[in-house]
Amino acid sequence: MTDQSGISRREILYGTVAAGVGLAGCTGSQSGSTETTTGPATTDRKTTASTSSSMPASKLDIAISSTDSFDPIKIKGDGSTKVTQQIYDTLTYLPQGSIEPELQLASDYTVSNGGTRYTFQLKEGVSFHDGSTLTAQDFVYSWERLAASENAQESKIILLGSFQVDHQKDAEGNYEPGSLAVEAVDDYTLQVDLVRPFTDALYNFSYGALAPVPEGIVGDIEGYEGELSYQEFAQQNPIGSGPYQFESFTPGTGVSLSKFSEYHGTGGNVETIDMQILEDPNARFTYALNNNSDVFQVPTSKFTQRKATLTTTKEFGQRVGTYGPLSNGETVNYGTFPTNYTSWFIFNCNRVERPVRRAVNHVANQEVLLSQAFKGLGQPAYHYTPPSVFPGGADAYTAHAKTGANAQTEWGQDGFPYGYRQSQIDAARQVMEDAGYGSDSPYDLTFTIYTDRKPGAYQRIAQILQSKLKPAHIDLTIDKRPFSAIIDGAINNKLDFFTLGNGLAYPSPADSLKFAYPNANNFSRWGKTDGKGEATPATKRAKEAWETVANNFGPSEEAQQKRNEAYLVLEEANWHDAPVMLNYHPVSQQFWYDRVDMTVKTSSFHERQYDQLSISQ
DSSP states (O other), X not given: OOOTTOOOHHHHHHHHHHHHHTTGGGOOOSSXXXXXXXXXXXXXXXXXXXXXXXXXXXXXXXXXXXXXXXXXXXXXXXXXXXXXXXXXXXXXXXXXXXXXXXXXXXXXXXXXXXXXXXXXXXXTTOBOTTSOBOOHHHHHHHHHHHHHOTTOSOTHHHHSSSSOBOOOBOTTSOBOTTOOOEEEEETTEEEEEBSSOOTTHHHHTXXXXXXXXXXXXXXXXXTOOOSSOHHIIIIIOOOOSSSEEEEEEETTTEEEEEXXXXXXXXXXXXXXXXXXXXXXXXXXXXXXHTTOOSEEOOOGGGOOGGGEEEEEEOTTSOEEEEEOOOTTSOOEEEXXXXXXXXXXXXXXXXXXXXXXXXXXXXXXXXXXXXXXXXXXXXXXXXXXXXXXXXXTOHHHHHHHHHHXXXXXXXXXXXXXXXXXXXXXXXHHHHHHHHTTOBTTBOEEEEEEEESSSSHHHHHHHHHHHHHHHGGGTEEEEEEEEOHHXXXXXXXXTOOSEEEEEEEOSSSSHHHHHTTXXXXXXXXXXXXXXXXXXXXXXXXXXXXXXXXXXXXXXXXXXXXXXXXXXXXXXXXXXXXXXXXXXXXXXXXXXXXXXXXXXXXXXXXXXXXXXXXXXXXXX
8 A cells, every 4th residue: 555645654554444444343263153241331221221211212222432632633443533523524525425515614616826725615603512603723733733742643634645735844845834824814704725636525525623712722833732631632622512521531431522512513313422432343232232232233254145235236336234133132234335345355566477466366366355355344445546436436436347338448348357256267377478487387476464353254255366377377375464564564665465454534436546557655666666677568658648637637527538538547447457456446334223313324425424324202
């Protein structure tokens, strides 16, 4: 996994960790597969509720993983994220049922200066949870904290990459405090200057780290002493403008939120949200089996495919049905939704020649790998770009892969060239024999897989490939390493063929296809990028296509059409030269009891949902 803007190794590691957060509900212990109602947290709250007049009439109960900070500028795990998504609002947001951002704390905006200046008119009368009124100066303060505070862990969001707020750097290349190009023109006008035009900027303005907090609430940047200590703000009294306000946090035990009566929007349907902290996903499942969680997830190790019935498919690939019976006798509602993640296996093109890369792709049947390794929880991958953000949507994704619909090059006119949902061992053998290999002179290839991320699944994939490649004159050796060692090997040009993937930071093909053209930072080393490698017609077309994308990041329909065509060129050029073997697009799952009235999430980008559901007790 690489960043074409030169992101550091730490950011590479963080980007991959962040991608995994969306999959948290699909992971778990690999040991054991039997549902049980024994273990921690065994009180049957819902049964008790039916006979207790003191139980709130409208309360949501869930279980979350560990949490220790509710500061929006800190890197947050899944537990903290579930809390902060209820507390904070942002300039824009992604509504359920759409991947187009809409205004949240802003009431209007304009774009000027060639696409680099965004001027937002803020909603008037928006209250923070402490009773103060939101103004543009709160954004200036909050974003300066993101850029300059020693507590900030996500400053790269606005200081690096394509969405970069203009700023100054010191002699060592670090951010110069106070130089961020964010200005409060007046109380309700916020002006933001970007380094360069970026058509997907409205997605980035919805990022949680950009949520405003009251000006001066903490004193961790120049010019502010702070009304609260940092620890008090981050753990005991986080203040936002979202639909729920913070009530209490007991480390290792739980978090409690209540409905904010002065919320500027529609507001939540439930009055309180209680979140029980349970680090082990199996313990969280047990908590749900004992009827203590209204909405929950089933660890992969305990998921039984035959219990799932999915009857409805929605616009963005979500599927809805039922799951059960559980060991408590109940059948619950079940939904899956896209994670906007693509798992792939990367070839080092300096070490592995093109015929071998193509042969490996020929023998792979992505549908079989998905079923055998991941219990069918996802979609076979035929593109870098996930179906939910593919140009034209999920149907266009399938049509392009299956038949070559809307192909832009001769390499894509027949669709995915290595067999759509099939293994082509004969074709692989022929490719290798044409390259001079045979049963007496096979090619030796080392495949490096994770030891610390779904090791059983990747071991199964490696074994399937190993058996299918043998008759195609490729001897596959399976090498196992932890994720950190794979990253080191990829950086240092020491691996042949290895596991990685990419989770999108925002819903656009550009965020996936920045890995699909030749450049010096790409782990595949595809094309003549470092004095080695092979420059081919496909590498040339891919570089030209990315230049088209980069030169057309404007908001016009003409620019969008040019980008869409270039995205397909990038996909087809990668099909032709095979610098990767595409694996699958995972899905996340949601399970909920009938007492909950809710819809499955649109995608992993659509995080907040608790203000839109209701509970009947």
